[in-house]
Amino acid sequence: MTRCFFMAFITTALIGPVTAADMAPETLVQSVATEVLGIIKNDKDIQSGDAKKVVALVEEKILPHFDFTRMTALAMGLNWRKATAEQKAQLTDQFRTLLVRTYSTALTKYRDQTIEYRPLRAQPGDTDVTVRSLIMQPGAEAITIDYSMEKTSASWKVYDVTVAGISLVTTYRDAFTQEVRKAGVDGLIKRLADKNRQLETKGG
Amino acid sequence: MRMVSAADLRLSFSRRRGAAALAPLVLLALLGGCASAGPVNPRDPLEATNRAVFEFNDGLDKAFIKPVAQAYRAVLPQPVRTGVRNFFGNLQDPWIGVNNLLQGKVEAGLTDWFRFATNSTIGFGGVMDVASGMRMAKHNEDFGQTLGVWGAPPGDYLVLPLFGPSNVRDGLGLIVDAYGYGGFWLPRLIDPPHRVAWRNSLSALDIVNLRASLLDTESIFEAAALDRYSFLRDAYMQRRRNLIYDGDPPRERLRDEEEPVAPTSLDTEPSRWIMAHPTALGVARYSGPLATAHAVQVVEPTVPANYAGVLAAGGRAATPRGEDNE
Numbered sequence: 001m002t003r004c005f006f007m008a009f010i011t012t013a014l015i016g017p018v019t020a021a022d023m024a025p026e027t028l029v030q031s032v033a034t035e036v037l038g039i040i041k042n043d044k045d046i047q048s049g050d051a052k053k054v055v056a057l058v059e060e061k062i063l064p065h066f067d068f069t070r071m072t073a074l075a076m077g078l079n080w081r082k083a084t085a086e087q088k089a090q091l092t093d094q095f096r097t098l099l100v101r102t103y104s105t106a107l108t109k110y111r112d113q114t115i116e117y118r119p120l121r122a123q124p125g126d127t128d129v130t131v132r133s134l135i136m137q138p139g140a141e142a143i144t145i146d147y148s149m150e151k152t153s154a155s156w157k158v159y160d161v162t163v164a165g166i167s168l169v170t171t172y173r174d175a176f177t178q179e180v181r182k183a184g185v186d187g188l189i190k191r192l193a194d195k196n197r198q199l200e201t202k203g204g
Numbered sequence: 205m206r207m208v209s210a211a212d213l214r215l216s217f218s219r220r221r222g223a224a225a226l227a228p229l230v231l232l233a234l235l236g237g238c239a240s241a242g243p244v245n246p247r248d249p250l251e252a253t254n255r256a257v258f259e260f261n262d263g264l265d266k267a268f269i270k271p272v273a274q275a276y277r278a279v280l281p282q283p284v285r286t287g288v289r290n291f292f293g294n295l296q297d298p299w300i301g302v303n304n305l306l307q308g309k310v311e312a313g314l315t316d317w318f319r320f321a322t323n324s325t326i327g328f329g330g331v332m333d334v335a336s337g338m339r340m341a342k343h344n345e346d347f348g349q350t351l352g353v354w355g356a357p358p359g360d361y362l363v364l365p366l367f368g369p370s371n372v373r374d375g376l377g378l379i380v381d382a383y384g385y386g387g388f389w390l391p392r393l394i395d396p397p398h399r400v401a402w403r404n405s406l407s408a409l410d411i412v413n414l415r416a417s418l419l420d421t422e423s424i425f426e427a428a429a430l431d432r433y434s435f436l437r438d439a440y441m442q443r444r445r446n447l448i449y450d451g452d453p454p455r456e457r458l459r460d461e462e463e464p465v466a467p468t469s470l471d472t473e474p475s476r477w478i479m480a481h482p483t484a485l486g487v488a489r490y491s492g493p494l495a496t497a498h499a500v501q502v503v504e505p506t507v508p509a510n511y512a513g514v515l516a517a518g519g520r521a522a523t524p525r526g527e528d529n530e
Contacts, residue, residue, distance in 0.1 A: 031378065100430040109420050141342045144451050165446020171438045178244045184438040192431065198428055 003107045025149045025156040026120050028065065034114060036061050040110055047108065054104040060101065067150065067157035068096045075160065075172040079180045081166050087185050094192035099168070101199050127151040247361050247371075248437060254363040258433050261368055272417035287331040288413045292406075294323045294330025295341065295386030302384060303345035307353045315340050320386075344447055347384065352448040361437055369440035417418075455511025 023031070036057065040046050045053050072092040073080045083091060118132040128150050135143040148160040160169045179188040228315070243251050299317030319335040319342070336342060351373050352358070361373025367378065382388060387410065391402035429435035446453055455494045 012448075073335070098428070102424060105424050105427045141344050144446075165442060165451065166439045166442045171435055171442065172430065174245050174434040176440050177490060178431065181244065195430060 004139065012167065015165050016175070020107070022157065025129050025147075025151075026117060026131045027159075028156055029133070029147050029149075031119060032061060034099075036107075037110065037115075040107060049108045051108075053188045054107055055100060058100050058104050063096075063100065065156075065158055067159045068092050068099075070150070070159040071099070072093065073178060074169045076175055076180075077173050077177060079177065079185065082180070085187065087097060089164065090189050091185070094196060095172075097196045098192060098199075101196070141146075213487065219387065242369075243409045244434070245361070245437065245442065247358070250362065252438075255433055257363040257365055258436075260365060261363070262432075264366075269411065269415050271421075273419065275410050276412050277416040277419060285413060285416060288409065289417065290323070290333045291330045292387065292410045292413070294320060294327070295390060297323070297342075298386055299384035300343050300380065301347045303350045304349060306341060312343055315345060316345075321451055343450075346377055347380040348374035348444070349379055349448050352444070358441070358444065361441065369436055370394070371441075371444075373397070374444065 016085060039057060039061075043053070046057070069088070069092050072088070072095045075095065076083070076091070080088070113135045115137060117135040118134065120131060122129040128148075131149060132146045133145045134149075135145060138142070143164050144162070145164075146162040147158050148162070149156045149158050160167055162168070176188060179191050183190070243249050245251075297316045297320040300302040301320070303466065304310075304313035304316060320330075321334055322338065322340070323330045333342070349372075356373050358374070362375055364370045364375060364378075370378065387406050388403065391406070393400055393432045399504045425432070425435070426496035438462060459483040
């Protein structure tokens with residue numbers, strides 16, 4: 001037994017762990033989802049809504065697989081070009097904070113639903129794919145969750161999540177356009193920062 | 205190219221007709237005053253009025269419906285609430301089946317009726333959803349979706365008093381749905397003299413139970429939304445498009461900041477898609493009990509390659525969103 005373990009250890013050390021860079025997009029999504037949901041299932045604090053713990057989990061396990069600059073650019077639409085480099089960085093930062101909070105709130109609501117993955121519709125050379133999954137829940141229609149992913153130099157990165165047909169990124173586009181029109185790019189940055197501060201003080 | 209321009213024409217035609225029917229609302233919107241140059245979302249020209257109705261609905265919810273729903277959830281345990289949800293879900297199934305048939309999805313329509321028969325009998329009048337356990341999947345259909353599959357464009361976005369987000373097409377669909385819904389017929393069949401009282405009581409229970417089930421979702425929504433009105437509007441539009449394609453819409457590549465906005469709405473796509481894939485109705489879109497998610501293969505229509513032609517034609521859909529200001 002010990003020897004088996006040791007062998008396994010040596011082999012892993014030699015070959016090196018399978019990193020995110022080598023993973024196919026659907027494998028990446030599945031392994032991250034399985035890991036994160038497994039942690040939530042066994043963590044009473046998270047289930048009772050411990051915001052700090054969930055945010056930490058999201059930051060550690062989920063964030064590295066998201067391309068927030070791309071997400072922010074898509075949510076900004078044509079206004080992205082109006083922003084300076086510094087504004088872009090600030091926007092991305094604030095938008096990331098907001099999305100992490102939203103995602104965290106959603107995760108605390110997770111109970112015992114099961115996930116099914118639908119086959120990937122992609123050609124071998126594709127650099128942009130959608131990984132499609134179904135959340136099955138008894139007595140109600142299944143909810144689709146699709147991850148739009150792009151191959152970057154490092155690995156596959158998620159740039160949009162679509163829940164029941166509703167895209168996380170484009171849903172923000174009108175609100176962003178409206179804010180920029182009213183108060184400029186700085187106005188939008190301020191608005192996002194205010195929203196984040198407000199969520200933080202609420203402890204939500 | 206010809207197809208696209210024709211579709212655009214049809215779109216603008218029906219938009220105008222929709223607007224004419226709503227002339228009083230338009231007037232109201234004008235009186236309300238449009239401070240900015242044009243609507244942020246071209247499909248919501250009645251934004252001022254819609255926002256007012258949204259506020260009204262929200263006030264009503266905060267003052268009355270939400271507190272009742274919270275009390276309801278505190279008093280009744282989850283299994284009871286699930287039973288109530290199943291009961292009303294069961295009353296919807298026959299009409300969902302009719303809509304599936306109207307959309308040409310025979311297998312799905314029959315499944316809905318088998319669901320109804322199964323759950324109404326061995327599911328104790330629909331309180332237990334035994335059919336789902338027998339791999340008869342629950343569907344989400346209504347007459348607005350049927351109109352959409354037939355090629356009706358959504359028309360302007362509307363927020364209806366009490367009913368919430370909608371559009372011209374779905375609003376009309378709602379009227380038809382009211383007569384197709386099992387909850388309308390049940391009181392007529394079992395207790396005709398008191399049918400109005402029954403109907404009102406059932407509706408009240410349905411609404412409160414539904415609202416209670418949304419309390420969790422609401423907290424996510426509150427955390428996420430920068431502007432609740434536009435967030436709900438955009439979510440609604442995307443959700444309806446997704447439903448019309450039964451959860452598997454043709455892939456819409458997200459536009460990067462550099463590209464002009466491609467036609468985003470469903471507007472005319474389904475009818476075109478069905479014309480291009482006549483067999484798809486019964487075969488590829490089959491989602492009955494025997495279809496595993498893996499077996500469903502949907503042929504994706506290609507995004508018009510001649511998109512430049514649409515731009516040149518100056519179609520409404522080709523107007524880059526967000527640049528129509530100042």
